[in-house]
Amino acid sequence: MAGQRTIIRDLNRTRDKIFAAALTEFSAKGFAGARVDAIARRARVNKRMLYYCFGTKQDLYREVLRRKISQRADLIDSTPDKFADALLHLYKLGGTDRDFTRLMEWEAIDNGRGKLIAETERRELFEKAVARLRRAQRDGFLPKQIDLTQLFISMLALVIFPMVMPQIVRLISDMEPGDPRFVRRRAAFLRWIGDRISGDPAATSSTADKVNRRHTEFAAGVSHSKTRIHPAKKLAGLR
Amino acid sequence: MAGQRTIIRDLNRTRDKIFAAALTEFSAKGFAGARVDAIARRARVNKRMLYYCFGTKQDLYREVLRRKISQRADLIDSTPDKFADALLHLYKLGGTDRDFTRLMEWEAIDNGRGKLIAETERRELFEKAVARLRRAQRDGFLPKQIDLTQLFISMLALVIFPMVMPQIVRLISDMEPGDPRFVRRRAAFLRWIGDRISGDPAATSSTADKVNRRHTEFAAGVSHSKTRIHPAKKLAGLR
DNA sequence: GCTACTATTAACTATTAAGTTAATTAAAAC
DNA sequence: GTTTTAATTAACTTAATAGTTAATAGTAGC
Secondary structure (H helix, E strand, C coil), X not given: CCCCCCCCCCHHHHHHHHHHHHHHHHXXXXXXXXXXXXXXHHHCCCHHHHHHHHCXXXXXXXXXXXXXXXXXXXXXXXXXXXXXXXXXXXXXXXXXXHHHHHHHHHHHHCCCCCCCCCHHHHHXXXXXXXXXXXXXXXXXXXXXXXXXXXXXXXXXXXXXXXXXXXXXXXXXXXXXXXXXXXXXXXXXXXXXXXXXXXCCCCCCCCHHHHHHHHHHHHHHHHHCCHHHHHHHHHHHHHC | CXXXXXXXXXXXXXXXXXXXXXXXXXXXXXXXXXXXXHHHHHHXXXXXXXXXXXXCHHHHHHHHHHHHHHHHCHHHHCCCCCHHHHHHHHHHHXXXXXXXXXXXXXXXXXXXXXXXXXXXXXXXXXXXXHHHHHHHHHCCCCCCCCCHHHHHHHHHHHHHHHHHCHHHHHHHHCCCCCCHHHHHHHHHHHHHHHHHHHCCCCCCCCHHHHHHHHHHHHHHCCCCCHHHHHHHHHHHHHC
C-alpha cells in the first residue's frame, strides 16, 4: 500500500462533508458567490459528488438553509418569558451565530419576492413569538398599546444587527461583533434596554389599573437592579 | 435625417447616466452581481464608455459608494438633539433610503477586512453622533451610565433593520418595509421607544436633580402628543 | 473646409462557472 | 470467485463575464 491511497466509499459521510462545507461557503459567499469547486475542495470530495448527492447547487443551497432554519427554531421555543431575559437569550444564541445570521442576510439581499424557504414554518414561529409578547402585555409585563409586531421586529433588530452590519460596529466601537468584549457590552446594554422597555406602563392608563400593575411589576421586579426602586417610590408618592 | 439617429456627444451626460445606472445596479446586485452589460444597457450607452469614463468596474463601484456615503453624511449633521426626534429623523431620511441601505448591506456582507471606502469620514461622522449623545446625557436628556456606543449602534439598528431584512419584516408584519402603512407604524413605534429610552432618570439621582430634569423634560416635551400630558400631571402631584 | 482629438460603436479575447459525459473501481449480491 | 451496482475520479462542454482592440464619426480648433 506504499504511496497508494485507499478510497473508502461512504455516501453518508460524503454527503455530510459536502453539507458542512456548503454551509461555510454559502454563509461566506451567498448562493451566487459560492463555487461548487470551492465547496468540493473544502469537503475534500470530487465535485461530481455534489451533484450525485444533492442534484444541483440550488438544491444544496435550499437544503442548507432549510436545515439551519430548522435548527435555529429552538430559539423561539426556548425564549424566557421575561422580556429582558428574552432579549438576552435571543442575542446569546442567535445574535452570535455568524453562519445563521449571514444566511439570513444573504436571503434578504438576494431580492427574492417568491416563496421563502421554510416560509410557513417561520411564520408560525414568529406568530408564536408575538403571541407570547401579547400574553406578557396582557399580564402587565409589557406596556399597553404598543405595537407588538414592531416590538418583535425591534427585538430582532437589536439582537442581530451587530453581526449583520459588522463594519458599522467596527467603525463605531472599534471592536468586532464577535469580540468577547463587545459581546459583554452588548449583553449589558440589552439587559438595560430590555428592562427599560418593559418598565413603566403607558401614561394613558387609568389610575386603578396603574396601581394594580405597579404592584405586579414591583413584585416581578423585586429581583431587579435598583433602577426598579424608583417607580416604587413614585407609587408611594401617589398614595 | 429620416431613420438616422444622430449621436450627440456629451461626456458629462454619459458619465452621469452611467453613474445613475450603476447606483441602481450595485444597490440591487452588489459589486460581484452587477453586470457592466446591464449597467450600460440601463444607462443606454455602449459598454465601452463605462471603461472610458471610470476605468474599471471596481473604480466605478468605489465612486458610487463614495458619493452616496458623502450624500448621506447630511443625516448626522441634520439630526435633532432630542432623542426621539433624532430616531425618527434617521428613520425618515436614512431608514427608507433603499439604495443607501442596500449598499451598506452589500458592503457588510462582502466580507472585506481592509480599509473601507470613506472610512475616515465615516468614523468622524459617527464620533460626532456619539458626542452629541454624550452631551445629551450630560445635560440630563439621556439616562446616566448607559453605554453610548451601544446606544448609537442600537439607534442605527432600529432605524435601518426593516430595509436590511425585508423578508423578516414581511414574515412578521405582512407588509413591505417600504409600504406607507409600515412606515407609519414604524415611525410611531420609534417615537414611543425613543421617548421610552430617554424618559425617566436613573433612580440613583437626587430628588432636586429629578425635579429639575422633570421640569426641563416637560418644557422640551410641550409640543408632544398627549402621552406627554400625563407626566405633567405627575409633576403637579409631586409639588 | 481640413485636421486632430476624442467620444462612441462594434467586435473580440481569455477566463471562469455550473453542469455533463465517460471511465474507474469499491463493495454488495449471487 | 464473478457479476452487478453504485460511489468516485477525471475530463469535457457551453455560456457568461470583465476587459481589450479596432473602427467610426462628432466636434473643436485652426
